[in-house]
Amino acid sequence: MPAAPVPGLTPDPSAAPTGRTPGTLRVALLGCGVVGSQVARALVEHADDLAARAGARLELVGIAVRDASRPREGLGTVVPADLLTEDAERLVDAADLVVEVMGGIEPARGLILRAVAGGASVVTANKALLAAQGPELFEAADAAGVDLSFEAAVAGAIPIVRPVRESLAGDHVRRVLGIVNGTTNYVLDQMATHGLDLEEAVKEAQGLGYAEADPTADVEGFDAAAKAAILASLAFHTRVSIDQVAREGITGVTADDVAAAAQTGHVVKLLAIAEQTAEGVSARVHPALVPAAHPLAAVRGAFNAVFVEADGAGPLMFYGQGAGGRPTASAVLGDLVSAARDRLSGGKGPSESAYASLPVLPADAAVTRYQVRLVVADRPGVLAQVAGVLADHGVSIDTVRQTADEPAADGGAGTAQLLITTHAAREASLAATVAAVRDLEPVRQITSVLRVEGV
Amino acid sequence: MPAAPVPGLTPDPSAAPTGRTPGTLRVALLGCGVVGSQVARALVEHADDLAARAGARLELVGIAVRDASRPREGLGTVVPADLLTEDAERLVDAADLVVEVMGGIEPARGLILRAVAGGASVVTANKALLAAQGPELFEAADAAGVDLSFEAAVAGAIPIVRPVRESLAGDHVRRVLGIVNGTTNYVLDQMATHGLDLEEAVKEAQGLGYAEADPTADVEGFDAAAKAAILASLAFHTRVSIDQVAREGITGVTADDVAAAAQTGHVVKLLAIAEQTAEGVSARVHPALVPAAHPLAAVRGAFNAVFVEADGAGPLMFYGQGAGGRPTASAVLGDLVSAARDRLSGGKGPSESAYASLPVLPADAAVTRYQVRLVVADRPGVLAQVAGVLADHGVSIDTVRQTADEPAADGGAGTAQLLITTHAAREASLAATVAAVRDLEPVRQITSVLRVEGV
Numbered sequence: 001m002p003a004a005p006v007p008g009l010t011p012d013p014s015a016a017p018t019g020r021t022p023g024t025l026r027v028a029l030l031g032c033g034v035v036g037s038q039v040a041r042a043l044v045e046h047a048d049d050l051a052a053r054a055g056a057r058l059e060l061v062g063i064a065v066r067d068a069s070r071p072r073e074g075l076g077t078v079v080p081a082d083l084l085t086e087d088a089e090r091l092v093d094a095a096d097l098v099v100e101v102m103g104g105i106e107p108a109r110g111l112i113l114r115a116v117a118g119g120a121s122v123v124t125a126n127k128a129l130l131a132a133q134g135p136e137l138f139e140a141a142d143a144a145g146v147d148l149s150f151e152a153a154v155a156g157a158i159p160i161v162r163p164v165r166e167s168l169a170g171d172h173v174r175r176v177l178g179i180v181n182g183t184t185n186y187v188l189d190q191m192a193t194h195g196l197d198l199e200e201a202v203k204e205a206q207g208l209g210y211a212e213a214d215p216t217a218d219v220e221g222f223d224a225a226a227k228a229a230i231l232a233s234l235a236f237h238t239r240v241s242i243d244q245v246a247r248e249g250i251t252g253v254t255a256d257d258v259a260a261a262a263q264t265g266h267v268v269k270l271l272a273i274a275e276q277t278a279e280g281v282s283a284r285v286h287p288a289l290v291p292a293a294h295p296l297a298a299v300r301g302a303f304n305a306v307f308v309e310a311d312g313a314g315p316l317m318f319y320g321q322g323a324g325g326r327p328t329a330s331a332v333l334g335d336l337v338s339a340a341r342d343r344l345s346g347g348k349g350p351s352e353s354a355y356a357s358l359p360v361l362p363a364d365a366a367v368t369r370y371q372v373r374l375v376v377a378d379r380p381g382v383l384a385q386v387a388g389v390l391a392d393h394g395v396s397i398d399t400v401r402q403t404a405d406e407p408a409a410d411g412g413a414g415t416a417q418l419l420i421t422t423h424a425a426r427e428a429s430l431a432a433t434v435a436a437v438r439d440l441e442p443v444r445q446i447t448s449v450l451r452v453e454g455v
Numbered sequence: 456m457p458a459a460p461v462p463g464l465t466p467d468p469s470a471a472p473t474g475r476t477p478g479t480l481r482v483a484l485l486g487c488g489v490v491g492s493q494v495a496r497a498l499v500e501h502a503d504d505l506a507a508r509a510g511a512r513l514e515l516v517g518i519a520v521r522d523a524s525r526p527r528e529g530l531g532t533v534v535p536a537d538l539l540t541e542d543a544e545r546l547v548d549a550a551d552l553v554v555e556v557m558g559g560i561e562p563a564r565g566l567i568l569r570a571v572a573g574g575a576s577v578v579t580a581n582k583a584l585l586a587a588q589g590p591e592l593f594e595a596a597d598a599a600g601v602d603l604s605f606e607a608a609v610a611g612a613i614p615i616v617r618p619v620r621e622s623l624a625g626d627h628v629r630r631v632l633g634i635v636n637g638t639t640n641y642v643l644d645q646m647a648t649h650g651l652d653l654e655e656a657v658k659e660a661q662g663l664g665y666a667e668a669d670p671t672a673d674v675e676g677f678d679a680a681a682k683a684a685i686l687a688s689l690a691f692h693t694r695v696s697i698d699q700v701a702r703e704g705i706t707g708v709t710a711d712d713v714a715a716a717a718q719t720g721h722v723v724k725l726l727a728i729a730e731q732t733a734e735g736v737s738a739r740v741h742p743a744l745v746p747a748a749h750p751l752a753a754v755r756g757a758f759n760a761v762f763v764e765a766d767g768a769g770p771l772m773f774y775g776q777g778a779g780g781r782p783t784a785s786a787v788l789g790d791l792v793s794a795a796r797d798r799l800s801g802g803k804g805p806s807e808s809a810y811a812s813l814p815v816l817p818a819d820a821a822v823t824r825y826q827v828r829l830v831v832a833d834r835p836g837v838l839a840q841v842a843g844v845l846a847d848h849g850v851s852i853d854t855v856r857q858t859a860d861e862p863a864a865d866g867g868a869g870t871a872q873l874l875i876t877t878h879a880a881r882e883a884s885l886a887a888t889v890a891a892v893r894d895l896e897p898v899r900q901i902t903s904v905l906r907v908e909g910v
Contacts, residue, residue, distance in 0.1 A: 042625065042767070052810040053624050053692070151622060157768035159614070159622035167606060167614035169508050170497065170788020237508070295774060298753055312497070312785030313612035316775035319750060320768060330767030333625020338805075347802010350793075355507040 024057040025340050028095035028120075030064045030088055030111055031102030035125060035152070037074030038329035039099055039336075044078045050333070054340035061095060064088035064102075064111075074325070093118055097339055099332055100124040101152075109133055116140045116148065121339040123332055125152035131226035131242035134233065138352035147342050147349040149335035154227045155180050155304045157327030158320040159334070164234045164308070165350050172311040173235040177454055178272040180227040182302035182322045183211045183218035184250050188258065188268050188287075189300050197255040210302050220249035221285040224272045231306070232274035232283035237356035240274070246284035246363030253287050257448050260373060261289050264401075264419065267297045271453055275366075280359030282366055288453040289371055296454060307454070364428035369398070369452040371421045372434065377442035378404050378416040386418065386437055393433040396423040415444055421452065479512040480795050483550035483575075485519045485543055485566055486557030490580060490607070492529030493784035494554055494791075499533045505788070509795035516550060519543035519557075519566075529780070548573055552794055554787055555579040556607075564588055571595045571603065576794040578787055580607035586681035586697035589688065593807030602797050602804040604790035609682045610635050610759045612782030613775040614789070619689045619763070620805050627766040628690040632909055633727040635682040637757035637777045638666045638673035639705050643713065643723050643742075644755050652710040665757050675704035676740040679727045686761070687729035687738035692811035695729070701739035701818030708742050712903050715828060716744050719856075719874065722752045726908055730821070735814030737821055743908040744826055751909055762909070819883035824853065824907040826876045827889065832897035833859050833871040841873065841892055848888040851878040870899055876907065 027043060029036055043050065043060040051057045060083060065072075068084040075081070085091055088111055092098055098115040100122060102108050108129050115122050117140065124130070130137070130153055141148035151161045155178065164173065179185050183205055190201040202219065205211035217223045225245040232240040250270050261268045266289035274283045290297045295317045299305040304322025309315050321327040342349050376382045383402060390397055401419040422430070430449070438446050482498060484491055498505065498515040506512045515538060520527075523539040530536070540546055543566055547553055553570040555577060557563050563584050568591075570577050577596065579585070585592070585608055596603035606616045610633065619628065634640050638660055645656040657674065660666035672678045680700040687695040705725050716723050721744035729738045745752045750772045754760040759777025764770050776782040797804050831837045838857060845852055856874040877885070885904070893901050 038767075046625075046627070049627070049811075050625060053808055157765075158771060159618035162617060162622050163614035166793050167617050167786065167789040169792035170501075170505060170790075171785040172501070172504070295753065298750070310612075310785065312493075312781045312788070314776045314779075314782055316613060316773075318614075318771075318773055320771035324769075326767045327769055330626040330765060331622065333767070334622040335625075337624035338621050341805060342802055345803040346800075347797055348800040350796060353508055356504075 024059050025054070025096040025343060026061045026094060027058050027097045027099065027336065028062055028064070028091045029060060030092070030098065030100045030108070032063050032065045032072055032074070032084070033101065034074065034325035035328045035332065036063065036101040037072060038325040039101065039332050040079045040083070041076055042329055042333055050337060054337045055344045056340055058097070058336065058340060062091040064091050089114060092120065095120050096343060097336060098122045099336060100126055101332065103128065105129055105132065109137070112137055113140050116144045116146055119144060119146060121147040121343060123149045123335040123339060125150065125328055125332060127153040127223070127226040127230060131229040134230070134241070135239055135352065135354070142351045145348055147339045149339055149349060150230070151335050152328045152331035154230050155306055155318070156320070156322040156324065157330045158304055158306065158318050158322060159331070160231070160306045160318050161234065163318065164231065165353070168308070168310055168313065171313050173308060174276055174311060175309040176231050176235050176274040176306060177296060178227065178231060178306040179269055179296055179299050179304050180272045180306065180322060181218055181224045181270060182304055183215065184224070184270040185299065185304070186210045186302040187219070188250060188253065188270065191253070191255055191258045192262065192267055195255060195259070198251065198253060219251055221247045221270065224270060224285040228272035228274055228283040228285050231272065232281055233354070235274050236276050236281045236358055237353045238281055238358040238360065239354045240281065240283050240360055244283060244360045246286070246366070248286040250287050254448070257450065260419070261450070264371070265292045266290060266452070267292060268450070269296060273453065276358070277367070279365065280361045282361040284363060284366060286451060288451045290454045294454040364426070364431070366427045367424050368427070369422055369424050369455060370430055370449060371419065371452055372449050373447040374418050374437065374443055375415050375445040375447060376418055377444065378414045379442070382416070382442045383418065385440055385442065386420070389436045389440065390420070390422070390433055393429050393436065395425045395429055395433045397421070398423050479514050480509070480551040480798060481516045481549060482513050482791065483517055483519070483546045483553045484515060485547070485553065485555045485563070487518050487520045487527055487529070487539070488556065489529065489780035490783045490787065491518065491556040492527060493780040494556065494787050495534045495538070496531055497784055497788055505792060509792045510799045511795055513552070513791065513795060517546040519546050544569060547575065550575050551798060552791060553577045554791060555581055556787065558583065560584055560587065564592070567592055568595050571599045571601055574599060574601060576602040576798060578604045578790040578794060580605065580783055580787055582608040582678070582681040582685060586684040589685070589696070590694055590807065590809070597806045600803055602794045604794055604804060605685070606790050607783045607786035609685050610761055610773070611775070611777040611779065612785045613759055613761065613773050613777060614786070615686070615761045615773050616689065618773065619686065620808070623763070623765055623768065626768050628763060629731055629766060630764040631686050631690050631729040631761060632751060633682065633686060633761040634724055634751060634754050634759050635727045635761065635777060636673055636679045636725060637759055638670065639679070639725040640754065640759070641665045641757040642674070643705060643708065643725065646708070646710055646713045647717065647722055650710060650714070653706065653708060674706055676702045676725065679725060679740040683727035683729055683738040683740050686727065687736055688809070690729050691731050691736045691813055692808045693736055693813040693815065694809045695736065695738050695815055699738060699815045701737070701741070701821070703741040705742050709903070712905065715874070716905070719826070720747045721745060721907070722747060723905070724751060728908065731813070732822070734820065735816045737816040739818060739821055741906060743906045745909045749909040819881070819886070821882045822879050823882070824877055824879050824910060825885055825904060826874065826907055827904050828902040829873050829892065829898055830870050830900040830902060831873055832899065833869045834897070837871070837897045838873065840895055840897065841875070844891045844895065845875070845877070845888055848884050848891065850880045850884055850888045852876070853878050
């Protein structure tokens, strides 16, 4: 690692010929957005506490940004503005610990690889990068004998990466069900609580700063899918990339779906699911009906929670704020203190664990229960017809609820609502079944098909 | 550490002159009860997975018990009976990793100190020992450069020690509210759900194996107090011993209290509380009214949960099974894998962090809201009189609810129920206030005084 002084960084590293002050670890911060600015402030404001906990002073030696001349209100008055630099590479080269909170694939990937190659430990909050390129980064970190930590990449402030990687290292995780996107949880909660439709709820979330101007990454489930890939990889000791996560967002969820869910004792949640079966592992993101008595059903507003089912531990749930500057910075700083401790003790945090290398199953291999709502002609024999199609496709019915609508205006046969809950069925069978039901003469409409999880 | 062969242990360490097989770490298990037998089974049954995760085989070299000749059904058929030994000291001397699940103060304390002095890392589930003698053990472990881990000592399978020690190492914890005793949570939940009185609910818990034949340690709050001491020490980087924990069990909680709580939108929970104020830190255990909307209120049956409030992270909750052989063994095994990884990487897990050394406050310094129920003569002016006494003592009233009972049989003035909820008041002031209220002529009875937490 070059020990050359980095101009514009304080204190001037040329003061120490090795670029190191004894008892001090040099921290480079890449990115100064909502999270980065909170990390910077904490490093300055809580320097004494952090030093006592880490065993060495964590000296913020620079903050890499695209435009160092732009004022950064987020930094407050405590962080010297001359820490800002546009030369991320030189900053990285001068650091013992690198915090990457810039997001995106490049230049984050290149800078992390550079840091690791130079012997620095890295803390990142970059879920998109990890879900796409995790193995490359982990291998580089392991080869260099440095830590690559990423608690902040999944569910913000909630400790979930460390518990799965370390606390459950002696257990066998079977399933992870996570509410890992606060925006969509807020939207669905508003729909359930106030009867809003999706568009109204998204607008409200935008007004409160919970949703971006372009909410695609959240409402289409991309953000949750990245987290599902990370959780599945950790839980099953198997590499799962975001491309292998089946993904369905909440844009198809209607106010009517949410109301109907309540009538059957469920709430609609966008879940990130990682599951192991006898055939392999799967990861998927989709809206699901969760029974009202399930701990995840009580997760309101923009909160996140991750429910883990393990052979030994049984059910566990981790709950808290999944986003926001200060909560995410808390997770980053926890990783940073651990990385500093490892550095000082000469140890190393957990390496990538992908030894199990289980098959990653395709989306249509998933087996879940379904709730299908449909409108049919209100006359005898229709239910038998529908049930017959399900039976032909090997999909077994758990319960049926039938409600007659108003009779037709001409006095003829009106329509009825059918709500069918199936036993566990394979995604592929269900899709074929629904298509066949749709073709039945008395079937007017398939109103919705929603998976039921957490039972 | 003596490398002499230990008779009766398999494989015979005399086969390897150093007492070590390369790529293998020797695990000694102290205790073979509900938890120990599950740890032993897992070490044998899941040896390959554990080896892949730890980076070395974790070879169970012996299980120390008081009577090695007694059959141990808990071990099943997979654990060789000849691993049982009565010579705990020789076993410890031959181990790289020692798991202490025997409980109690001695000989556990002596064996842990011996293990540490011999260079072994220790995993313990012994909350009583840690809460009483923690500092001595931590100092010994730090001096020897070995790990002393104890995830299983607080809330069984729930990862809470590691998150507080490591994930929150860069944050500032303000308060911890824990349901950390499954027995009392089960009892209180049964009282709330089925209207049982305390004695009936305890009997039911005993029938289900949730409560011991002598339930004192649970119902009197001793078990929770040990955990409160451990959590307070970790959260506030300050040594807090069990002697410094104010403790009140659930034996004073009546079916009537639980029913009255429900009427005001609360549930009664036995809470372990660790709190930091401007004056210092405090730890206490007592029954408390928790608002029904608080995440802790939804923790049913014998489940545990720990709610943490931190400056950066905000509110967090960790939920799961707090007791039982397999869940507790899961926590032990997680620690064991981490200790093995540290050993292999030459690193060390977190040391004791007590740098803050904050003052530990006496019980009567706690500041909480209270709900006081009393029976008074049903005549004008009584409420004013009671309110006057509270005001004189500087205790401010939040709400009052008054309910007239049946009139007296002689047609004279009957009685009324008063339910007073105070604003936050100091424990010492409240005690004096209640005494003064009791002395008022129209006050017939103080039915209950319960703290309100989680608001």
